[in-house]
Amino acid sequence: MTRMIFQFDFPSSPAWLLLLAIMVATWLYINVRRPPGLPPGPFPYPIIGSTFDLIGDVPPYKTFKRMSETYGNVFSIKLGSYWAVVVNNYELVHEVLLTKPNDCSGRPRTFLFDWYTDDKQDITAAQPTSIWKHHRMLAHSAIRKFASGEYLQNVTEQIRPLLQEIMTEKLKGPFDPHDVVGFAVYNAIATMCFGHRYEVNDPRLNNIMKNSRKVVKGLGNGWTADFIPWFRHVPNPYFYIFKKDAAKFHSLILNEIECHRESFDPDLPAKDLLDILLKSQKEGEVEGKLDDVENRLTNVNIKQIMSDIFLAGVDTQTTTLLWAIACLVDNPNVQERIKREIDEVIGDKPPILSDRGKLPYTEATIMEIMRFRTVAPLALVHRALVDTTIGSYTLPADTIVLINLWALHNDQKYWQSPEKFQPERFLDSSNTVIQRLPSFLPFSTGRRVCVGESLAKANIFLTIVWLIQNFIFSKPEGVEGPVAVHDKPGLVTVPKSYKVLANSRNTVCHI
Numbered sequence: 001m002t003r004m005i006f007q008f009d010f011p012s013s014p015a016w017l018l019l020l021a022i023m024v025a026t027w028l029y030i031n032v033r034r035p036p037g038l039p040p041g042p043f044p045y046p047i048i049g050s051t052f053d054l055i056g057d058v059p060p061y062k063t064f065k066r067m068s069e070t071y072g073n074v075f076s077i078k079l080g081s082y083w084a085v086v087v088n089n090y091e092l093v094h095e096v097l098l099t100k101p102n103d104c105s106g107r108p109r110t111f112l113f114d115w116y117t118d119d120k121q122d123i124t125a126a127q128p129t130s131i132w133k134h135h136r137m138l139a140h141s142a143i144r145k146f147a148s149g150e151y152l153q154n155v156t157e158q159i160r161p162l163l164q165e166i167m168t169e170k171l172k173g174p175f176d177p178h179d180v181v182g183f184a185v186y187n188a189i190a191t192m193c194f195g196h197r198y199e200v201n202d203p204r205l206n207n208i209m210k211n212s213r214k215v216v217k218g219l220g221n222g223w224t225a226d227f228i229p230w231f232r233h234v235p236n237p238y239f240y241i242f243k244k245d246a247a248k249f250h251s252l253i254l255n256e257i258e259c260h261r262e263s264f265d266p267d268l269p270a271k272d273l274l275d276i277l278l279k280s281q282k283e284g285e286v287e288g289k290l291d292d293v294e295n296r297l298t299n300v301n302i303k304q305i306m307s308d309i310f311l312a313g314v315d316t317q318t319t320t321l322l323w324a325i326a327c328l329v330d331n332p333n334v335q336e337r338i339k340r341e342i343d344e345v346i347g348d349k350p351p352i353l354s355d356r357g358k359l360p361y362t363e364a365t366i367m368e369i370m371r372f373r374t375v376a377p378l379a380l381v382h383r384a385l386v387d388t389t390i391g392s393y394t395l396p397a398d399t400i401v402l403i404n405l406w407a408l409h410n411d412q413k414y415w416q417s418p419e420k421f422q423p424e425r426f427l428d429s430s431n432t433v434i435q436r437l438p439s440f441l442p443f444s445t446g447r448r449v450c451v452g453e454s455l456a457k458a459n460i461f462l463t464i465v466w467l468i469q470n471f472i473f474s475k476p477e478g479v480e481g482p483v484a485v486h487d488k489p490g491l492v493t494v495p496k497s498y499k500v501l502a503n504s505r506n507t508v509c510h511i
């Protein structure tokens with residue numbers, strides 16, 4: 001009897017081992033099994049998926065392009081615990097973002113971003129609900145009102161004497177152009193957001209520039225904990241540093257908001273984005289809309305929207321301008337041709353926005369810079385909101401969708417020798433800019449398309465034209481090889497920090 005009980009309750013060790021082996025095999029099978037309908041892709045390891053394939057010196061967007069040569073233009077890959085689909089050509093991106101614009105317009109849950117945005121209370125990380133739509137519309141209307149046409153022109157005109165002051169200092173020897181372009185971009189955004197600009201040595205400006213850079217860098221490093229959830233419980237000093245930087249950046253934004261509130265008068269016309277948000281909040285209070293979730297704009301929303309505009313708007317533009325200077329230094333013939341065009345068309349007159357259509361080679365060069373060095377190579381991460389399809393494949397709801405804009409910008413089907421810097425590819429035979437080339441989407445497209453596209457294009461144009469009108473940029477003596485070289489990949493692809501020489505073209509700059 002004793003023996004029988006022993007046999008039933010405590011199987012002998014080979015039986016235990018067999019049971020354990022079956023359990024492990026089942027778990028492994030479930031863990032690595034590709035859900036039916038998903039496109040093919042690399043075989044994942046348990047727990048980490050194919051995450052290791054993306055670590056190292058080769059940036060993920062390049063690895064994805066290489067994988068697409070084996071598995072096809074849409075393939076699936078397991079990132080830690082989650083299945084993702086990577087879309088690598090224009091036709092499929094068009095299908096995902098434009099033909100079925102709602103299906104993949106969600107954002108995934110992420111560790112750092114969700115923490116940073118008080119659980120998606122902003123625009124960028126929020127799900128596409130009616131509240132998001134309302135917030136996006138407010139930001140968009142502010143950008144249309146305060147960051148285009150005459151308003152932006154006035155802002156840049158006010159900033160130019162300050163830029164001139166900084167540049168005069170820089171003429172003395174090799175310098176890192178980060179301060180110069182950062183100053184121009186931050187001031188344009190700050191004027192649009194808060195209605196005031198910063199002076200050259202304003203400590204608030206240096207603080208906000210320094211901290212936002214740290215936050216963007218930190219957010220770009222958060223991948224591991226986003227895709228392997230248990231990783232977020234592992235003590236990691238890096239998260240503490242990020243949280244400290246983020247809290248500092250938020251406190252700088254909150255400080256600006258509080259100062260603004262003190263002088264805000266809801267009866268006066270809005271003068272900046274913050275006024276538009278405060279007015280909308282006030283209207284909600286007056287009209288008793290506080291319980292109307294769709295139109296609600298809380299203090300946290302205001303902080304997060306302002307922070308979004310700074311983070312999404314400043315680093316992307318600063319980085320584009322840094323790539324621009326680097327590419328023009330590497331290609332002095334292009335720089336000279338832009339200068340000739342400026343001389344012939346606008347001469348000494350400071351640039352205005354209506355000059356855009358008159359300077360096709362300059363415009364084509366800016367477009368080529370955005371193609372050649374795609375600043376947001378994987379856009380922002382999307383998520384399928386419903387079961388949907390891509391080509392002949394099926395994507396279950398919640399699948400992560402990565403849009404490889406870099407692959408679009410380097411697709412040999414659309415670009416001859418994509419690795420070469422050739423502004424002419426954006427000009428037709430009559431020297432007119434080809435505005436809508438299919439496989440060119442630096443601002444992405446569809447429902448989540450960049451809110452600041454018009455502002456970025458206008459501001460970058462005005463800044464580059466003014467810089468080239470007044471200065472010649474060149475490589476310092478002894479620097480070998482190209483200057484436009486990638487630094488480590490992150491949320492935004494930045495150039496390795498570099499130094500250039502600037503010489504004034506004229507004794508008096510045109511401001």
Ligand code: HEM
Nearest residue numbers: 124312313316317320376379380443444448450451452456
């Ligand atoms: C050269 C400059 C810029 C580039 C290359 C760029 C690129 C992008 C890209 C690729 C996205 C992701 C779209 C997607 O998820 O499919 C995006 C989103 C966004 N951008 Fe930009 N951007 C730039 C400048 C700006 C500026 C100046 C602002 C604001 C003033 C801005 C605000 C935003 C916001 C708020 C989003 C999130 C939109 C949403 O999720 O609904 N960006 N941008």
